Amino acid sequence: MQILLDIVDDDYVEVSTNEDKNEALNQMLADLGIPSTSNASRQDVYLDFVSTYIESISETLRPISLKIHDNPELNFKEFIAHETLTKFMKTRKGWAVTPSAYGIETAFIAVYDSGKNGPVISYNAEYDALTGIGHSCGHNLIAIASVGAALAAGAAMTKFNLGGKVILLGTPAEEGGGGKIKLLDAGAYSDHKVDINLISHPGKVHDTALSRTNAYVNTKIEYFGKEAHAAAAPWEGINALDALITAYNALSVLRQQTMPGDIIQGHITDGGSAPNIIHAYAAGIFVVRATSKKRLEVLKKKVFKCFEAGAEATGATLKMTHIMGYDDHVPNKAMGKVCRAVMNKLGSDIPEEQMDLIQGATQASTDQGNISYAMPSLSLGFKIESVEGPHNPGFAEAARTREAHVAALRAGKALAVTGLEVLSDENLLKAAKKEFEDMLKSQRVD
Ligand SMILES: [Zn+2]
Ligand SMILES: [Zn+2]
Structure with a gap:
């Protein structure tokens, strides 16, 4: 079947759909009376599924978040967080979990393989704390947002008969230790042929799909x-x-x-x-x-x-x-567009791209920046109620509240649907990769 899809710059190109790949999804859409070529409707179906799924594990993720929060651990010493997260992931059907991955004691990799060819989407989970002020960067929330997103994406992959893989990486030592850089250098992403990477981070000001940080x-x-x-x-x-x-x-x-x-x-x-x-x-x-x-x-x-x-x-x-x-974090705008749309369906008010890019800028730094120079990356900023910003004791208190838990799971839902769209829409993946390649060329240091 030949269909017309609107991609970059209003160019129309002919694209062949892979009917086998999307058979189950198309059937579900047909049952709902929705034409299978409608991206917006597909996104709604994914969002419904993902929301229901993540709500169903909310009360399982809450104690995990609190355990990480109440046992703050520093760079490469996140033993309790590592044990808690890997133990939980091992209980989830279909997930192959490797604790202490790539020789890093507190890193892990969990893989959900559809058994069919397709893109490889990945989520990073952070869980380290800060000296003396505990989880004042809210990494307990990042951990459960990514765990929830990865699990929901894996479940949807099976439900909708999508090809590809979902990978969850436990990435320690974001606060100055560069855990993600060590994992990149060790081949954790390249060995699994990862196409894209997604993560989130709490803040106190507003939601943003296009977080940018300093090098x-x-x-x-x-x-x-x-x-x-x-x-x-x-x-x-x-x-x-x-x-x-x-x-x-x-x-x-x-x-x-x-x-x-x-x-x-x-x-x-x-x-x-x-x-x-x-x-x-x-x-x-x-x-x-x-x-x-x-x-x-x-x-x-x-x-x-x-x-x-x-x-x-x-x-x-x-x-x-x-x-x-x-490195600075360069957000992938193609994926950001999807993520922004989903967040706004979930009640957020993230503005359009130009304003989102301005709002998303911070002078802080993260090793997710290095990920953004290795593959298309997105770091979804989500607001939690807090008087103080990150790296203040008040933010640690805010990262423990029920409201913050709800905000983290909402971020997880948006990340799950963004990943599912990458798995389903080859034009989105192509656009994300082209944007990434163009960015590398423009940032090359001669
Ligand atoms: Zn921090
Ligand atoms: Zn942080």
């Missing part, structure tokens, strides 16, 4: 000089602290020439041992942020020149050690 790099700076008596023979010494202060002052000057979105932060961890000794060692930690990976490369070069200037001026030796860095 950042965290670097340890050390200067090595030479001790000497600071009063009797200072000329025999090389002052490492002077090198660091010179660099710090050069950075302060550079800050006047940076672009909006550029951020340079630093602190001194070692400033010498005593005032009467020329300082042989000085060190600090410096973070550089920018709105894109490409811009970060430009800014980083300027910042590193300032550190070189400190060494040049004093004769100290400079050592720079990369600690961690995340």
